[in-house]
Amino acid sequence: MMNGEEKWVVGIDIGGTAIKLAFIRPQGEMIYKWEIETNHLNHGEEIPNCIAKEIEKKRLELGLIKGKILAVGAGAPGSVDVVTGIVNEAINLRWSHRYPLQQKLEDACQLPVVIDNDANCAALGEMWQGAGISSRNLVFVTIGTGIGSGIIINGHIVHGAGGAAGEIGHVTVIPVGGALCNCGKMGCLETVASATGIVRQATALVSEASASDDGLSTLYKQNGVFSARDIFELAKTGDYKANTVVQTSLSHLGIALANVANTLNPETIVIGGGVSRAGDFLLSQLNLIFHQHAFQSVKETTVLTLASKGNDAGVLGAAWLAKQQYM
Template sequence: MSEKFIIGVDIGGTTVKQALIKEDGTIVEKWEIPTNKINNGTQIIPDIAASIQKKMLQRNLSKEHLLGIGVGAPGPVNMQTGILYTAVNIGWEKPVALRDELQQLTGLSVVIENDANVAALGEMWKGAGDGARDVVCVTLGTGVGGGVIVNGDIAHGIKGAAGEIGHITSVPVDGYYCNCGKYGCLETVASATGVSRLAIDELKKNNEPSILRETLHNTGHLSAKAIFDAVNQGDKAAAKIVDQLTFYLGLALANLGSALNPEKIVIGGGVSKAGETLLTPLRAKFKQYAFPTVAESTTLEIATLGNDAGVIGAAWLIKYKH
């Protein structure tokens, strides 16, 4: 067999997504295993190794058929040393020698990178980035993640924390508390939980009739989907909430745009499923706040790879950083 493959791994808080990928970025097969957080996540790396070895046996692949393993991990990493500094949400509170341990267990080359960065690389390579070499990716999920690609490569910064878009201060006075220890981060108002929080505050402020009030009363919570659905049904309170969200997000992206002038800003994660209901007001805010040249030359797009962005970006690491 002359064709070579890459294993892409995306370590998440609930599952570890894995895929067998061709050199051109095409997924051959994908699978996942639970993220075992017991005992400070000591079993996670051995579990990944065992899962890869099992797949190699199933497909009759030897080490010679594989170029290596690319890994996206949820925390700041040092690509040179292969160390992940910390990933509290999976139990890794101290630095973990992720690359070396996985190499030792599998006998394959390993390259590691932050998970938001690999999602950005995936979108640049095979998704909405469409081959653009200057791309900013923002993931609006439970939190807000980000990756900054300059001239076809990830910007890391001095300690791997470049691209922490979710922690741009967006509400400088009286902002919500963020898990990072600061107040008023973009994550507190633009993540799925942030949008819900904005909505509940808006409903407390006035007594206007709203579909959302009824949804909150019946279910006890408001999802981003429920808010965007209400906008599409002409709900005034929901429209105000989305206006607020796109103000915070549009301002942050405009400032990033003015600093970097990327060809594309790609928006992914659960909140992005709102599509044009999010994108239309967001583009208007971006245009309002960005430097005019940036407003004309940088486009905002919805991510296209969904959950596959991480494993595809991880494969890119092996192809181009190995």
């Protein structure tokens, strides 16, 4: 099937609901990808063993010799100490303080392992094979139920002193009277610009005026709930309340991104995650706000774009880490 001398790496993206895995060639070609349900039993202690079993199972199914797989790269949520291979905490995986993920994966897989934060891995994946393929300086922002980000300067991830660099979602945008964030602070960007924050604002808006017959209120009366996607779709049609929510959220996001760009001046800011599926509508609105608040030379050199690798970005970036360290 291929040159027997060539080694593959494994890219892994560990999420609270599912774990994505892929066998990837050194050039970035994805040979085989699959996913499994995340096993939360025993406070997440089964996760490394489940990953090891899956890798071995697929290796045998594909008829690969044992030495074909050179190394494993893995992305995990939460702040990661990349020197020790420890995840400081990952609540949605039920890992308590300072979980030694790298060591546990190496013991289970009997392969060398490198780990990093999942958003950092997605940033690397977009730089290596995606929307930021020509960029050495890149900020990746993923907008879903929360907001995560990865910062790449001169081709290297910025980790910070404690592995928590790039927490754009926890920049304070409403200093007084803001909503409580999952991090324990008030008024974080995540509370207004994530999918959860967008839905929270829309729910509050329709609850205040239940007699209204606009599209957003009607949808809420019919279903008792709506998603961020519903809100964006209604905003595209000109619905006043949906537009109010979207403009408020994107205003905070656009200013935050302009501040990041004014500080770092990346070549590219890549927007990913579920909310990015609003596509060109989201990007055009964001660009307007971004350009209002970006420094002149930043406006001339920093480009906002949508992620192109979707759910594959994390495994690609994790594989890139393994390739860089072990090839």
